[in-house]
Amino acid sequence: MRLITVAGPPSSGKTSVLIKTLEAVAADGVKAGVIKFDCLFTDDDALYQAAGIPVQKGLSGVLCPDHYFVSNIDRVLEWSAKRQLAMTVIESAGLCNRCSPHIKGALAVCVIDNVSGLNTPKKIGPMLKLADAVVITKGDIVSQAEREVFAYRVQSVAPRARIIQINGRTGQGSQALARMFIDAPELQDSSETLRLRFPMPAALCSYCLGETRVGPEYQIGQFRKLSID
Amino acid sequence: MQPLTQEKLTQTSLAALLAEYPLLESVLLEQGIEFDPAEEVTLAAKLAQWSALRNRSAADFLDQLLARINELNGLLASTASLEQLEIIAGRDKSGQPEQVERICLQRGDLLTIVGPTGSGKSRLLADIEWLATGDTPSGRMILVDGHPSEDRRFSTGGDQLIAQLSQTMSFVLDATVEELLSLHVESRGMAASVVAETIAAANELSGEPFAGATALTSLSGGQTRALMVADTALVCRSPIVLIDEIENAGIDRRAAFNLLLSQDKIVLSATHDPLLALLAPRRLCMRHGAMHALRQRTIEEEAILADLEKLDDIHAAIRHQLRHGGQAAPIDLENFRRNTP
Numbered sequence: 261m262r263l264i265t266v267a268g269p270p271s272s273g274k275t276s277v278l279i280k281t282l283e284a285v286a287a288d289g290v291k292a293g294v295i296k297f298d299c300l301f302t303d304d305d306a307l308y309q310a311a312g313i314p315v316q317k318g319l320s321g322v323l324c325p326d327h328y329f330v331s332n333i334d335r336v337l338e339w340s341a342k343r344q345l346a347m348t349v350i351e352s353a354g355l356c357n358r359c360s361p362h363i364k365g366a367l368a369v370c371v372i373d374n375v376s377g378l379n380t381p382k383k384i385g386p387m388l389k390l391a392d393a394v395v396i397t398k399g400d401i402v403s404q405a406e407r408e409v410f411a412y413r414v415q416s417v418a419p420r421a422r423i424i425q426i427n428g429r430t431g432q433g434s435q436a437l438a439r440m441f442i443d444a445p446e447l448q449d450s451s452e453t454l455r456l457r458f459p460m461p462a463a464l465c466s467y468c469l470g471e472t473r474v475g476p477e478y479q480i481g482q483f484r485k486l487s488i489d
Numbered sequence: 490m491q492p493l494t495q496e497k498l499t500q501t502s503l504a505a506l507l508a509e510y511p512l513l514e515s516v517l518l519e520q521g522i523e524f525d526p527a528e529e530v531t532l533a534a535k536l537a538q539w540s541a542l543r544n545r546s547a548a549d550f551l552d553q554l555l556a557r558i559n560e561l562n563g564l565l566a567s568t569a570s571l572e573q574l575e576i577i578a579g580r581d582k583s584g585q586p587e588q589v590e591r592i593c594l595q596r597g598d599l600l601t602i603v604g605p606t607g608s609g610k611s612r613l614l615a616d617i618e619w620l621a622t623g624d625t626p627s628g629r630m631i632l633v634d635g636h637p638s639e640d641r642r643f644s645t646g647g648d649q650l651i652a653q654l655s656q657t658m659s660f661v662l663d664a665t666v667e668e669l670l671s672l673h674v675e676s677r678g679m680a681a682s683v684v685a686e687t688i689a690a691a692n693e694l695s696g697e698p699f700a701g702a703t704a705l706t707s708l709s710g711g712q713t714r715a716l717m718v719a720d721t722a723l724v725c726r727s728p729i730v731l732i733d734e735i736e737n738a739g740i741d742r743r744a745a746f747n748l749l750l751s752q753d754k755i756v757l758s759a760t761h762d763p764l765l766a767l768l769a770p771r772r773l774c775m776r777h778g779a780m781h782a783l784r785q786r787t788i789e790e791e792a793i794l795a796d797l798e799k800l801d802d803i804h805a806a807i808r809h810q811l812r813h814g815g816q817a818a819p820i821d822l823e824n825f826r827r828n829t830p
Contacts, residue, residue, distance in 0.1 A: 375661050378672065389518050402661050404652045405673040405720045411649075412676035417514060432615055435624065436642060458518065 261340055262347045262444040265361045267387045268371035270353050273397035275304045276428030277371055278351060279311045284438035292347035295336050299325050314343055326359040326460045334451035360386035362457040367444035373398040374410050381413040386458040393440055394421045397428050498555060499533040506532060516554055571650060571728045572634055574755050579628030581779030589780035594755045599746055601766045602759040604775030610759035614731045618651055652725040654717055655733035660705035667701030673724050683723060690748060691719035694740045711739030722748045732758035743768055764801055767794040
């Protein structure tokens with residue numbers, strides 16, 4: 261089984277890109293499914309279903325989405341075994357920019373769009389920087405100059421990554437991502453031995469436990485104060 | 490960008506290094522080294538902590554880091570080389586072979602692509618953009634210097650083969666003309682003087698001058714196209730330019746093509762505009778998804794082109810008169826037709 265993590269900011273085009281890509285993967289005879297992680301709400305599962313792609317969704321609700329994600333990898337593996345999938349794609353939205361869902365030994369993809377602003381590549385942390393492939397979307401609506409500057413900025417912060425320009429509406433470029441998916445390595449580890457590429461953000465404080473009062477006397481656990489000029 | 494030296498790496502603060510060499514951050518992240526980008530600490534001090542914890546040599550690591558960053562910077566500044574582009578026929582929408590079997594384009598060549606809506610113009614441009622190797626619905630092959638080049642599909646900084654201009658594109662950045670051009674020029678590793686040259690060239694095309702301090706979002710449609718053409722000609726290093734219908738732009742179209750061709754680009758332009766279609770010595774006629782005929786511009790067509798340009802001039806002159814509050818003068822048709830044989 262190949263495991264693939266796909267992450268990116270909300271509305272960057274992850275689902276559109278994945279549907280086009282997995283159609284091409286299916287045409288190659290590989291059975292692939294998607295697990296969609298989100299925070300509060302998603303109806304993307306209906307889109308996958310309509311495209312005939314097996315899908316399971318997971319909503320983190322009150323839990324930290326990053327920690328919810330990582331603590332459910334074992335369930336992801338169980339699900340794909342049950343469905344007898346040759347490829348399982350984890351699509352995660354709602355992760356914070358400090359976070360990265362990427363796993364050693366699994367193909368890691370980050371999706372970002374040209375419209376999100378030229379500083380976005382710098383603002384996104386290991387989710388982008390440790391990806392094997394970076395998909396850039398919405399190139400059809402911005403100027404060539406902006407496309408080039410954006411791609412350059414992505415490549416500067418993610419020098420190892422292969423950049424793929426994909427038009428989510430027409431699917432132009434998704435063939436290349438499908439090729440990478442199909443050529444992705446088989447997962448060697450079981451959930452006991454899998455490791456994240458980068459540690460999750462720390463979170464252990466009174467607010468993790470549901471505190472709603474704001475004042476300093478209620479702040480117990482890990483905190484860091486803003487330094488004021 | 491200055492090549493990174495051992496001295497610089499050990500003595501500059503981490504924050505300053507990161508600002509100048511964004512590649513550094515990902516190399517550090519790859520090693521699992523966590524840091525606060527604003528922290529006033531040198532990399533050497535940071536690495537000393539790290540190496541003490543992991544029991545690894547900081548000096549060796551610094552050497553590797555240096556080599557890697559300089560190598561990556563070199564990669565970003567590389568340029569695409571290409572002398573010749575070939576389109577090898579595939580099939581039409583019914584699976585029948587295309588009539589035009591092969592088209593060869595050299596640097597400085599202009600090819601226009603004509604045909605009714607749905608005849609396959611955009612598909613052809615998409616095949617070229619994709620550097621198709623028989624893996625698209627048309628089954629066409631695009632050869633770069635005689636070879637299939639699927640490995641060149643992926644952009645790595647300066648090495649992009651293809652630039653695009655289309656009607657649907659616009660500037661979305663909240664910045665001035667000068668700011669965007671400076672970023673673009675910097676990303677291509679060019680001299681800062683190219684910014685002013687590009688603005689001057691764009692103003693030549695649009696006839697409605699704008700300054701470097703103009704916000705991108707307040708440019709008119711014509712100014713936007715003019716800036717895109719000038720930028721593509723002078724700043725983009727890509728040797729191939731694909732143009733999808735920019736006819737209604739209100740810019741000097743012959744001058745726009747000439748600017749692109751003066752930079753030795755290969756220009757392919759899909760169009761419904763007769764003037765644009767005839768500007769090229771060769772035009773490709775599409776039908777039912779296929780390359781149906783490749784036509785050389787005839788002597789008669791050259792005369793028609795002269796007429797069309799005159800019409801275009803008259804149109805522009807009347808527009809100018811009306812926009813500036815004047816009354817349009819009657820057209821001297823006799824005079825206007827004097828160029829026809």
